[in-house]
Amino acid sequence: xxxxxxxxxxxxxxxxxxxxxxxxxxxxxxxxxxxxxxxxxxxxxxxxxxxxxxxxxxxxxxxxxxxxxxxxxxxxxxxxxxxxxxxxxxxxxxxxxxxxxxxxxxxxxxxxxxxxxxxxxxxxxxxxxxxxxxxxxxxxxxxxxxxxxxxxxxxxxxxxxxxx
Numbered sequence: 001x002x003x004x005x006x007x008x009x010x011x012x013x014x015x016x017x018x019x020x021x022x023x024x025x026x027x028x029x030x031x032x033x034x035x036x037x038x039x040x041x042x043x044x045x046x047x048x049x050x051x052x053x054x055x056x057x058x059x060x061x062x063x064x065x066x067x068x069x070x071x072x073x074x075x076x077x078x079x080x081x082x083x084x085x086x087x088x089x090x091x092x093x094x095x096x097x098x099x100x101x102x103x104x105x106x107x108x109x110x111x112x113x114x115x116x117x118x119x120x121x122x123x124x125x126x127x128x129x130x131x132x133x134x135x136x137x138x139x140x141x142x143x144x145x146x147x148x149x150x151x152x153x154x155x156x157x158x159x160x161x162x163x164x
Contacts, residue, residue, distance in 0.1 A: 029090055030098045039090035043083060100142060110135040 032042050058065060067075075085105075093101050110132060116122045124132070 026098060026102050029093060033090065033093050033098075039087055042090055043087045046086065047079075047083060100145075103138070104142065107135050107138055 029042070055065070089101060089105065113128070113132065117124055
């Protein structure tokens with residue numbers, strides 16, 4: 001019983017650490033944008049430090065960095081996707097709200113869920129169905145919010161131009 005409790009608490013600890021880290025990542029991205037940092041430089045430093053810290057962590061267990069070729073291909077593909085995603089996110093927040101951008105990133109979890117349903121024929125239970133409908137509804141609300149925001153900006157524009 002003690003092992004189950006320890007595993008459960010460790011799981012919550014790692015979950016909290018992940019949530020706090022992702023939250024800080026979003027905040028730091030906005031700070032970098034506010035300071036007018038180049039997205040490509042941020043991306044380079046982010047992945048450099050991620051590589052250094054992850055390698056140090058791995059090597060601290062006296063583990064080898066040797067892995068099968070298939071795993072290398074998956075890791076390279078994931079690294080490429082992560083780099084493009086973060087670069088696009090960092091560039092994109094210059095044109096919109098970080099809250100909206102971060103929400104869309106979180107809603108993107110629907111894509112692998114839908115693909116797993118289509119390709120692996122995973123069952124869609126009531127909870128998963130409600131979650132997918134909620135994601136679709138959230139995207140509709142975001143689209144409507146963007147439309148309302150755009151029309152409000154047009155109304156605020158001056159009706160005349162100073163020809164001085």
